[in-house]
Amino acid sequence: MNAGKLSSFKRIVVKVGSALLVDAAIGQVRADWLASLADDLAQLKKAGVEVLVVSSGAIALGRQLLKLPSGPLKLEESQAAAAVGQIELGPAWNRVLAAHGYQTGQILLTLSDTEERRRYLNARSTLDTLLRLGAIPIINENDTVATSEIRYGDNDRLAARVASMASADCLVLLSDIDGLYTAPPGQDSSAEHIPVVHTITPAIEAMAGSAGSELSRGGMKTKIEAGKIATHAGAQMVIASGKTLHPLASIDRADTRKTWFSAATNPTAARKSWIAGSLEPKGSITVDGGAVAALQRGKSLLPAGVTAVSGQFQRGDCVWITAPDGVHLARGLITYDSDDAGRLIGCHSKDIEARLGYAGRDTMIHRDNMAMVVAGTDKRMPDAQSVDS
Numbered sequence: 001m002n003a004g005k006l007s008s009f010k011r012i013v014v015k016v017g018s019a020l021l022v023d024a025a026i027g028q029v030r031a032d033w034l035a036s037l038a039d040d041l042a043q044l045k046k047a048g049v050e051v052l053v054v055s056s057g058a059i060a061l062g063r064q065l066l067k068l069p070s071g072p073l074k075l076e077e078s079q080a081a082a083a084v085g086q087i088e089l090g091p092a093w094n095r096v097l098a099a100h101g102y103q104t105g106q107i108l109l110t111l112s113d114t115e116e117r118r119r120y121l122n123a124r125s126t127l128d129t130l131l132r133l134g135a136i137p138i139i140n141e142n143d144t145v146a147t148s149e150i151r152y153g154d155n156d157r158l159a160a161r162v163a164s165m166a167s168a169d170c171l172v173l174l175s176d177i178d179g180l181y182t183a184p185p186g187q188d189s190s191a192e193h194i195p196v197v198h199t200i201t202p203a204i205e206a207m208a209g210s211a212g213s214e215l216s217r218g219g220m221k222t223k224i225e226a227g228k229i230a231t232h233a234g235a236q237m238v239i240a241s242g243k244t245l246h247p248l249a250s251i252d253r254a255d256t257r258k259t260w261f262s263a264a265t266n267p268t269a270a271r272k273s274w275i276a277g278s279l280e281p282k283g284s285i286t287v288d289g290g291a292v293a294a295l296q297r298g299k300s301l302l303p304a305g306v307t308a309v310s311g312q313f314q315r316g317d318c319v320w321i322t323a324p325d326g327v328h329l330a331r332g333l334i335t336y337d338s339d340d341a342g343r344l345i346g347c348h349s350k351d352i353e354a355r356l357g358y359a360g361r362d363t364m365i366h367r368d369n370m371a372m373v374v375a376g377t378d379k380r381m382p383d384a385q386s387v388d389s
């Protein structure tokens, strides 16, 4: 396991809890602390790491601005508080990261954006584009529209979903506690700290208490749930205290307490096994010999290499990629629905807009959304023999 320096990862999601970001007594952003975190993020960027931030704090800021009483809020009050607080939170991040020359992009997600494949693919593609352009995505739940049954409610699990969606290899949960203990340390003085968790077993789950504070919803329980999501998506996770200044630099120090969770796989393998194993293909895209060779070299499928389209499917559905001789080469999540895919047969990328009447994406199936079929284990589509090559 890579429990070494954060700078050795490729893509890190950092989740920041409300209790760290907001001074509860005055309901304002802790500016010095945020600036120190921005320094750490900038160091990672300079070392070539792509970073995404999942930031809580909207409700904590908004409740103070709206002069709401302390204690639990009604759902509609927390939604109003989130609306007011988010408009403070975004600029706070923007300011501290702009000081290092980085652009920020605000992304507010609902549960369905991470659960429904089409929305998930859209959100993933926006995150990828922001990262490619060098910006730092600042993500929160879209609390203003999410009601109880359709919301995460805590940013621990949201951050784990974001890590999975962005194929991150590390998730950092900055919290007010410095990791996992055998029992809640505030209640049990014999509680022992656990530095590394290789597998999240029922015994590990039993160690997590359930309490969250008034400002942040997630207790250790949601952090362990986040760990299950993240480690199965191929990310290592670390729970560390964010109470000090420069909380990310502090994780790199050997003497700092934290808990690392080993990844169960790697992000590429997790994504490929999801595409290869759990989605039923809805159609087939037959490709020419040139495209077969390109796919075997790990390239994306472009419309120019497509010779036939069969089946009815929507954008984001899983389809077979079929060789001229009818053999299934790969499964992939397609960028276009079956009508538009049919219109784009043999089309060069520069002509896509003219054919469709809108500016579509260059790839028919992006290589990240593709899993090659292992030779000899594929199933032929019933109509594969009749596909015209």
Ligand code: GLU
Residues within 6 Å of the ligand: 017, 018, 055, 056, 057, 058, 059, 060, 082, 140, 141, 143, 153, 154, 155, 156, 215, 216, 217, 218
């Ligand atoms: N989305 C909530 C907020 O920004 C925080 C949820 C959490 O504390 O985990 O205020």
